[in-house]
Amino acid sequence: DQQVKQNSPSLSVQEGRISILNCDYTNSMFDYFLWYKKYPAEGPTFLISISSIKDKNEDGRFTVFLNKSAKHLSLHIVPSQPGDSAVYFCAASKNYGGSQGNLIFGKGTKLSVKP
Amino acid sequence: DGGITQSPKYLFRKEGQNVTLSCEQNLNHDAMYWYRQDPGQGLRLIYYSQIVNDFQKGDIAEGYSVSREKKESFPLTVTSAQKNPTAFYLCATGRGQRIHSNQPQHFGDGTRLSIL
Numbered sequence: 001d002q003q004v005k006q007n008s009p010s011l012s013v014q015e016g017r018i019s020i021l022n023c024d025y026t027n028s029m030f031d032y033f034l035w036y037k038k039y040p041a042e043g044p045t046f047l048i049s050i051s052s053i054k055d056k057n058e059d060g061r062f063t064v065f066l067n068k069s070a071k072h073l074s075l076h077i078v079p080s081q082p083g084d085s086a087v088y089f090c091a092a093s094k095n096y097g098g099s100q101g102n103l104i105f106g107k108g109t110k111l112s113v114k115p
Numbered sequence: 116d117g118g119i120t121q122s123p124k125y126l127f128r129k130e131g132q133n134v135t136l137s138c139e140q141n142l143n144h145d146a147m148y149w150y151r152q153d154p155g156q157g158l159r160l161i162y163y164s165q166i167v168n169d170f171q172k173g174d175i176a177e178g179y180s181v182s183r184e185k186k187e188s189f190p191l192t193v194t195s196a197q198k199n200p201t202a203f204y205l206c207a208t209g210r211g212q213r214i215h216s217n218q219p220q221h222f223g224d225g226t227r228l229s230i231l
Contacts, residue, residue, distance in 0.1 A: 009155070034219055043119075043205050043222030044158070089157060102148075102173070103220060105157035 003027045004092050006106035013113050019077040021109050023090030026071065032093035034103070035064060035075050037086045044089055048075070080113045087111070118142040119223035121206050126228045128193070128200065136191045136226045138206035146209035147189035148220065151175060151202045158205060164189055193228060203227050 031052040036044035150158040160173030164183040178197025
């Protein structure tokens, strides 16, 4: 049973426009969420995170929004650039029991930003 | 990530053989993790270690083994019991037992394992 879902396997956006990547989760015990960016044949790199005590976190062109009641978060990239083309993974932290610090990942969304 | 070295980048294994993937870090992080990625899938946790000489099974530990004799090193052995070992393997580190707002996991560049 997937606890973190990214329902859009791919997204195509024009350069300069906004990219919105979505993520849903089912486990209400998750209290920390992260976005990672991954290029082919490389490891994921951390992009931005948000704690469940917040509903928004912004870092430059990247903003993450969290809606706890809907168990939904989204990553906004504005303006989108061709270098943003990559696979984006949403991850949630299970900070309870014996598995503190472990991340549960979604399947990823491949973003293509066209010039 | 320059602080985490995974070797080799590509690895081939004959059926029935064990193979060990290396992961070394110089970030002085306490926690280390092994993930597996299959095409079109997210990362799935194989094993993790929050401190030297201690490690725990993740979600898909069957057919794998690990050791954590040194803080810097967390090798993963893919045994012959792993029936479908072909995948991209990623090692990650974290600062401690709990994730806080500025303590994400850091990943190496991965090892791609293929069966001959």
